[in-house]
Every structure is written in C-alpha cells, then in structure tokens.
Amino acid sequence: MQVHFHYDICSLITATIVGASGYSGAELLRLLASRKDVTLLHAAAATSAGKRIADVYPALDAVGDREYTSVGSALEDPVDVAFVELPSGEAMHIVPKLLRIAGRVIDLGGDFRLPVHLYEQYYGHPHAAPELLPEAVYGLPEINHDKIASARLIANPGCYPTSVILALLPALQRGFISPENIVINSLSGITGAGRSANVELSFSEINENIRAYKIGTHQHVPEIATVLNNATGKGISFSFVPHLVPLNRGIYTTIHATLSSSVTEAEIASAYREFYPDDAFVRIAGTIPQLKNVTGTNYCEINVRKHPTTNQLIMISIIDNLIKGAAGQAIQNMNIACGLPHYAGLREKETVHVA
Amino acid sequence: MQVHFHYDICSLITATIVGASGYSGAELLRLLASRKDVTLLHAAAATSAGKRIADVYPALDAVGDREYTSVGSALEDPVDVAFVELPSGEAMHIVPKLLRIAGRVIDLGGDFRLPVHLYEQYYGHPHAAPELLPEAVYGLPEINHDKIASARLIANPGCYPTSVILALLPALQRGFISPENIVINSLSGITGAGRSANVELSFSEINENIRAYKIGTHQHVPEIATVLNNATGKGISFSFVPHLVPLNRGIYTTIHATLSSSVTEAEIASAYREFYPDDAFVRIAGTIPQLKNVTGTNYCEINVRKHPTTNQLIMISIIDNLIKGAAGQAIQNMNIACGLPHYAGLREKETVHVA
C-alpha cells in the first residue's frame, strides 16, 4: 500500500549528479537513463563541464546528447535527490550547499561515513562539516532501510565495506563466530581506484601483476568496524588486506573467523537466507562463487562454509564494485528515500555477463 | 499499420533454443529472459540436458530455475520460432526437423549461409540438406528486412561478415570504392571461438599473445563475398585476415579500399548516414571508434575516412561478436519475422560498458 502511495507522489523524481565524470558517476548516468520516473536535471562535473557526455563515455549513447554542466549551475536548481561522487575531502564542502537545494543528498564518497575523530585519523585532514555527521545515515539498505527512508543525508557505503559487512553481519548477530581475530582478504578490480591519470594504475603496471596495499591502514577499516560495532554491540577486531588484481570490475572478499558455536553448515546457510529477505540484492550461494556471477548486477553473492578440519568459518562475498559497491546501491538508497521499491530500475538494468 | 497488426497477433511468441549452452545461446537466454511477449519453451542442449541453466551460467539468475532440456523433447513442442546454435555441420541435420515444428527457424551457425559448392569447399564436408539452401534468407536486417519478414529459414550472419558487410556495402553500392584489392584486417575477442575445451584457447596461451589465422581460407570469406556480390552485382576481391587478441568480446575490423571517385569525406559520411535508417543498429561515428563503444550492445559503429596522403578509403567497423554478431542479430530477425519492430527488447537490454 504505502509503497504504492509513495511511488505515486514521487513519481516524477528530479535528480542531480555532482561529479558525474568518474566511473561511478557514469554508472549512475547509465542506471538513471532508462528511468521514466526520474528526471536528471544536472550531470555536473567540474573539469568536464561543457563537454558532451558521450565524448567522455561513448557507450552512454542513451544520454548522449546532453552535456556535463558546472557544479555552480547544479546548485541553482532544486531537486528531490542529489548524488555526490567526488574525491574524499571535496564532498564535505559541497554537501552543505546541496542540502539547501535537495530533498536528500546521497554521497558516494567517504566524507560522511565515520565519526569525526576516525575520519580525521584515516583520511588525514580535518572535517569541514562535522555538524552534519550525526544525521548522516549509513546507506546499506539491508541494515538501515527505515532510517534511509527518512534521511536527509545518506552516506553510501564503500565498496570493500559492502562486501565485508554483508558477509559478516548475520554470523556476528547470531553469535556463530567470535568477533576477534577475523581475517579479511579482498581482491579488487582496478575501476575501484577511480578514473585518474596515475602511473601505478596504468595498464603496463597492473597487467600480469598483483599487489596488496594499505595493510591495516585503509580508510575502509574504521568504516567496517564502526558499522559492525554499531550493529552488533560487539567490539570487532580484524585485519583487512586489500589487493589489486588485473581485471576491471568486482570485489572478491574471503573472510576467516573462529566459530564460537557448534552450529552446522546447513544451519548457518539457513540463518543467512533468513537474514536477507527474498527481494534483497543478497544471494546465498551453495557453491564457491566466481566473480562473474555478479559482474554487471547489484547483487552481493555470499557463500558460507565451515573449514573441514579447523574451527573456522569461511565467508566468501562478491560484488560489482561499481554497482552494489557504488552506483547501484546509491540508486537503491534513492528508491527507498523516495518511497519506491528498493529494487526499482535495478534488475531491469542488470548487465549479466555470460562471457 | 502492418507492424502493429503483426505485433498483436504475435504478441505471445513461443520460442525454443537448440544449443543453448554456448556463449551465443546464453546471450539468447539473457536477451529473451525479460521479454514478456516471448515464452521460451525449451533451452535445449545435448550435453547439458538436465542441468540447471544457472549451474552452467550463474549470471543467468533470471532464468535460473529452469533446466536445459534434451533436443528430442524440444522437437516435440511446436513453436513460433526456433533458434539453432550448433557447430557447423550439426545444424543442417536438425534444421529440417525443426522446420516441421517451428514457424520460423533462425540458424546462428554457418550451415545455411552459402551456396552448396562454397559450403562444401570451405566447411570441408558435404551438405546434408542442400534442398533448403535456396529458401534460406541471409539474416542481415539492414539489407534483407523484407525477405526476413516472410522467411521460414533465416541464416543469421557470421560475426566477422556482419562487421565487414555493414562497413563496405554503402561505399560499394554508391561506387565510392573499387571492388578489387580490398584489404580487411579483423581483430576478434576470444568468445568468438566459442565455449570449448581447447589448449589453444586456454588463458595461458591467449593472454599476452596475438595471432592471425586462416588467412584467405576462413569460412567467412565466401560468406562476405557472396553477400556483397549479390547486393552490389560487382565481383568483389579482397583479402581477409582475422586475428585473435586477448579480450573476451568484440570485433574490430579495419578495411582499406581504393577510392574510385572524387567524393569528399563529408559526402561519404553523409551517404553512410542515409544508407542506414535512424532506427538502425548502425551508428556512423565521427571519430576513430574504440571497441568498448559497442560492447554489450547490438550496435555496429562505423567510421569512414579518407587516408590523408593516399587514394585509400579506410572503414573501421566494430561490433560485439555475441550480440550484433550473433544473439542480438538473431533477436532482430525474430522480431522482424514476427512482425515486431526490429529493435524490440534489444535497446532495453543493452549492457553498455562505462568501464
């Protein structure tokens, strides 16, 4: 009922993207292009303002005739929803201005995900809008649906945290595993590092290569800890090791935790299936996932298994970093905040990869 | 008028795929999955019969609960359209049987594209159903729309020929270029070779490698020649050199021909834009294309340019080999044969790649 009611009143959503020239911004453009119920007023991009979108992303034929606008012009047109996809440290300067013209602001970056002290410790600079942090809602629909529905400022989760939190939360909440000594290995495709001119991200450096980075110091560490601590009331302790591997899209996360109960593997799988409702974008797999299962979709696929000879639970969790890890999840948040079904426009635009 | 009329009577199309476990078959499944106007009766696959489709292609969630059926069972259920995606030499044995139960048969392989003598010369074995060759219509919608509309047997074009013919045809028909001494270099992703166990197609052999193959002897040579000769009435003479390059999807074709008229580059581009109607899946680009412009779509993107210092016309033509080069074009043919707009269900399922 209510959903349909909201759907009606929101049926002409107006939206703006600030920072629409990066990969996540382009995915937002792609996902919004076919939405008959959303009118995109601005695809703003500081350095690309005035360029045709299709000149930067020729594949974006569906939006091809429009141009990137300036951030200044975007700030002049009130909208229902403003998406922000800017480097961390920039969003916090623009979000206060956007809140004056937008009913809801969804920030795809890291500026509004952490308490101020953790933000300043991990991001390395002072926060310019700490007064907004208390009201920012962490936009993971599977745990914060109702808060998202009424939020003015939504902090869209990071890509690694999305894959990690969705995999750990059921086991932690049900007390299957110890909150300590958790080991998280994540492998990321290169679009996760954004679209930028950087020798270290050049093809010749990445191809035929692997490297771990930011061990124990990645800015997603406090994000994972904060969300899981808040959700479970437990003090989580873990090591997170991200690795860059030579592919474009996707995150493959393999997590080890110590079992703290004598639950069976079937009971664990069953608990995970209960935890996530039928219409969620979380799929509990019976076999070891391969990354392509989710590439191009908004799904997180999770496989949970007890190690055959040790007392460890192994959780494998995969997402497309640009969709469930960024733009798709932002669309979910827009849908919820506008009273639409959370999956509106997402399953239809799945770009499943059979090869 | 007629289109709408046909649309109505065909609005509950029944379809069967024979050979649904290869990459093109999987793309067909993907493209048909969201069609509310098409009911897929069988996804038949000899070696995978009885397996869940989603066990072979986990990404095919939308059709995940159904199983591959046997070819025998598919032959028992009459349908409006039967797609055949079998290795060359196998389709010709099953097509006669399918014609008894299907209103139209669309063969994605090479068995019905050539006159019998060329078939036997290039495919290396006798043809089992030569009596059907005269009625087979070459399913390139841009040149054969009306014949496709009334065809019983449609020979879906090969991937290389699709990219080549669409690029050459306007220039040949308008007399811009000589039909002789044409040089065609094509680069193909590896899905073009199908889904099979083959050392030469293993990752370790293909990665960081390039090789040309079947120079002058590829089975697509007589296909290109036959179609262009029939369409233009000229005797075409060309060299076709296909190369395998390390990526999954797409064909990048670079063609050189000798200019035979003093036409300007702008006039040529204009002639190409006239040749292909506005709603066609052919896009005339103003700049040198990059392959990603068409990956995941049914588009062929063509750029035509005069060489700055020689008397040569250069045509670059790119497609996604699994879509415009196979399954997407087959859907176009089904649409036309069933009286639907040729683009039905194709633009909506574009999986454009921003990265």
Place this chain on the structure above:
Amino acid sequence: MQVHFHYDICSLITATIVGASGYSGAELLRLLASRKDVTLLHAAAATSAGKRIADVYPALDAVGDREYTSVGSALEDPVDVAFVELPSGEAMHIVPKLLRIAGRVIDLGGDFRLPVHLYEQYYGHPHAAPELLPEAVYGLPEINHDKIASARLIANPGCYPTSVILALLPALQRGFISPENIVINSLSGITGAGRSANVELSFSEINENIRAYKIGTHQHVPEIATVLNNATGKGISFSFVPHLVPLNRGIYTTIHATLSSSVTEAEIASAYREFYPDDAFVRIAGTIPQLKNVTGTNYCEINVRKHPTTNQLIMISIIDNLIKGAAGQAIQNMNIACGLPHYAGLREKETVHVA
C-alpha cells in the same frame, strides 16, 4: 672445497626430462638450454613424441632443432639426472623405472611428497610405489640442502607450498607465532593449472573473473602440514584458500598468524634475514611486494609485518610458480645433487620483467 670437487666430477651432467611438453617441462628446457655443463639426452613426451620442440613452443629457439622423444627411448639411456613432470598418478609408475637408469630422479609432481595415507586420501587413488616414499627427500633447498645432496629420489615441492613454507618457517621455528589458527590466502596465475584442454581454464572463462577453489581439500594442504610439522615439531593448524586470478604466472600468498611473543617488526625481519643465507633465492623485502618483482626469476620475496592494531603477523610471499614453484627449484635440486652451487645457471637465466 667439496663443492668444487663435486663440480669437477659432475661437470658433464647428463639429463633426461620425462614429460617435457607441459609448461614446467618447457621451463626446464629453457633453463637447461644454455647450460654448457649439462647434456640433455631426452626431452620425452608421450603425446608429442616425434614433434619438433619448437613447433610446440616456438619461443624455444635455442633447442629448436631437436624433437620430443618417446618415454620408452628415454628409459634406454642412463643419465645422471632424470626430471619427471607428469600428472600426479602417472609419475609413480615411471619413477621406479627411471631409478634404474638415473643417478637421481627429481619428480616435479606430487607423487612422492606425502606419507602414503595422506597421499591416498588427498589424491584419491592408491600409491603404486609406496616402498619408495621413505627415501624420497622433499626438495626445498632452503631446509633440506644436505639431504638433497645425497638423495636418489627428490620430490620437488608444489608451487603453493613453496610460497607458504618459506614464509612461515622462520616465524614458527623462532616461536614468533602460534602454530594454530593460521590463515593462508593464495592467488595463482593460470599456468599453475598446467597446459590442458579445459573449458574452465579457457580465456573467456578466466578473464575478468576470480574464483576460489578446493577450500580445505587442496592436495597441497597435507604437503604444507607435513613439511612444517616435520621441520618444527609442532602441530600446525591452518586454513588454505587458493584463488585463480587472471594472469599467467606467479603466486601471491598472504598469511595471517597470531603473534605469540612481543618481538618487534625489526627483530622479525632480522630473524628472517638470518634464516636465509645471503646466496639463497629468498629475498626479505622492506615493503609490500608486487608480483612482478619475482616474475621470471627463481626468487621468493617475503615481506613480514605486524598488523598495526591487532595481534597478528602478516606474511606476504611471492614466487613465479613455474620457476621457484617448479622448474627453477628442480634445477636447484639438480645442482645440489650434483655438487654444484645451488644457483648455477639460474641467476644467469633470470628473465626479470621491467614491464
């Protein structure tokens, strides 16, 4: 002294390879090709016998004029050293015969690395030559140099175990870490799966994809456990999760263990540097390694670091799976067994990759 003495008497080593057509066999051919002190009598390969080696591996120009011979003919010519590179389950049938004609046999496969009960449990078939297992020496030069020097049968280590054991051994022996709850994540290039016709290893399946496999059941699990238990006298307990990632060569292993002492990171690094002699093919790095640092070389590069906020030690260990993980290590073993410096002919043939 002794080394030089042995060097002289071994200075005309005769060798044979049985199973020379796989990737490791080809690396053996490459590494032996420039050895003036080694005469290769046979490059035997059952299915390729009679073919020119350069027709299978065109890059092997240096040995290009010779042909693969049959296994039968190889068994007729006595040699100083026989290398065996056959699928597990095949080597155990040929090794007894080779021991009659070869002074030493170096098996690159898994048939002689485990006690019989573990072999039969993990490899899934009975052992055909269990009487040879007691005398087989595990060919990891860094821990078994002297036994290798006098061995008749050398079991060359697996690729994953090489990267894992070299990383864990110093910390375990020095008591820095608990032998329990160790978590090992390994990422492997695709040549690790050998050269074979297998859909799952085809380019189109591997590219843009990642998958873990054989969690807790990989045949390298008991190998790692047996070697570490023997070397440390402790009961090791660990989870080992191998992953396939889309690149050709290299293993990237990331290990977590619980610190059991208050040692500093500098002390740990120092202990590792002491553990491995200056001329070893183990390099202790001060920064997080990238895989290319070792590609094409016989080096294992190890970085050891304490997690900044948890009580965990993180060990990253990288090798080229075909060199230190197979053929290079086999050459090391040959060198030692023949009284040569262990590094003979290895540093000279390093194929370091600047790009």
Place this chain on the structure above:
Amino acid sequence: MQVHFHYDICSLITATIVGASGYSGAELLRLLASRKDVTLLHAAAATSAGKRIADVYPALDAVGDREYTSVGSALEDPVDVAFVELPSGEAMHIVPKLLRIAGRVIDLGGDFRLPVHLYEQYYGHPHAAPELLPEAVYGLPEINHDKIASARLIANPGCYPTSVILALLPALQRGFISPENIVINSLSGITGAGRSANVELSFSEINENIRAYKIGTHQHVPEIATVLNNATGKGISFSFVPHLVPLNRGIYTTIHATLSSSVTEAEIASAYREFYPDDAFVRIAGTIPQLKNVTGTNYCEINVRKHPTTNQLIMISIIDNLIKGAAGQAIQNMNIACGLPHYAGLREKETVHVA
C-alpha cells in the same frame, strides 16, 4: 679477425644512459647488467635522480644498489657510448652536449631519424639541432651495419618502423611487390606508449578494449617512408594504421602489398632467408607467427605468404617493442659501433616465454 681486434680494444666499454627510468631505459639497464665488458657510469633520470633504481623497478635486482643520477652529473663523465631515451623534443637539446663527452651517442627517440622538414611537420615543433641530422645514421643493423660501425650519432629506429621495414625491404628490393597501395596494420602492446600518468593508458580504459589511432598522421609514417625510399630508390606509398591492444609487450604487423612478379611463395621465402644473414635477429617463419614467439627476445619473426585467391603478398612481422623495437636494437648498435659482434650479450639475455 677484425672483430676480435676491436673486441679487445673495446673490451672495457664505458656507457651512460640519459633517461633511464622509462621502460626502454629499464630494459637497457637489464641488458647491460650482465655485461662484463661494459661499465655503466650513469643511469641518469631527471625526475628520479637520487632514487634507488630498485625502488622504481624492483625486478632490477642485479643493479639494485645503485641510484639514478642527474643528467648534469652524467654530462661530466666522458664515456664510450651514451644512450638517450627521452621524449621526442628533449633529446635534441641534450645530444649536442653528449657528443662532447661520448664517443658515440645512440638516441632511442625520434629526434634524429628524419630530414628536418619532415621532423617539423610530423613532430610539430622546430628542430633544435638540425646541423646534426646529416651525420645521424639510422640504426637498423640489418641495412646499415657499416655506417653504424663508424657513426658518431646513431638514430635508433622506432618500434613500428622496425617491424615494417624488415618485412617490406626484401620484397621491395627484389621487385616482388609494387611500392604503391601498401596497407600496413600494426597492433601494439601498451608499453609502446611509455611509462606515464595518462587516463587513456590506465588499465580500466585499455583492458577489454581496442582502438586505432593517428591514422595516416603517426610520426612513424615519414620514418618508414624515408628509410624505404632511401634503401630502394622507389617512391613508396602506403597507409599505416596503428592499433592499441590490451597486452604489455609486442608489435604484430600485418602488411598487404600487390604482387608485381610471378614469383612463387617458396622463392619469396628463400629470398628473405638470403637477405638476412644466418646470425641476424630476423627469423623467417614457415607458419603464421604468434606474438609470444618473440616476446622477451631481440628477434623479428617474419612470415611471407601469397594470398590464395588474390594477387596480394601478405607479410606478417612481429617484434618485442622494448627489445628489437628499442633497447635490444640499441645494444646491437652499441656492439657494432664498438667493434663487437652485433649479438653480444643479447642471445644470452633472451627471456623467452614458454607461457
């Protein structure tokens, strides 16, 4: 005789590299590292001066303890040979200074390969040292061995021209083909574009993508034309289309030309084998080459075949762009200029790729 005499007097060659931090510079470092007869005085690199070489290229273990020096300091130490590997437009400023301290200067860039008018037309800026152009020798050993031996300034060929000229020259000189209407398609790995921060060269843009570029305007066009015109006395006319493909190393060139004589394929192959002496780094292959045949080596592999149905000759020519296309050829030129066998230190450092 003479060779040995020269070898003796040159046996302690001193060398300097200016611009040693790019990929070709790193290959020079790698190739020189094992040369007992060459003492490298400076590995100069403006932006990396003071850094350890192994911090930029960890694989360069063999030279790992030394640091990049400044260009200024390099100019203070007289040497036998100075290599210059700088962007075009920079080398012409430093070469006159290097000629004062170096017996021979080998420029790996494009500044000294063209007559001044063509240089200024294609490189887009005036030449700063036109007075040096007349004495610069084009450093393609297969055609200019004797001039290289006595040159003071050697212009090392471009990567594309190396693959193209070696393939075309024998057929042109013997009159097998028409010098007009030649079509050259080249596919290049990404290291050919150098080591730089550039969005268009980032992994996410290059991977799963192909694009042609600079059609008819590439700066290698006048280089190919000038060298072939000078060598044959004929007016060459051709179209050259370079493409970027997603792999690190190698150039795959496919050339079509019109046959102008009734020579057989065997006679052509025989003429090519005669043209290149036995010890040359040019290999005439009997089958269609795959790129890996030459990766890591200084070889150019050429296959020549008549098209089966047209009057065209097809020449396929492959090289490793960083070796025969840059650093390896520079070493060849140094060897020749110092009276050494042209292949000194090159075959030994081949890094043939079996996978």
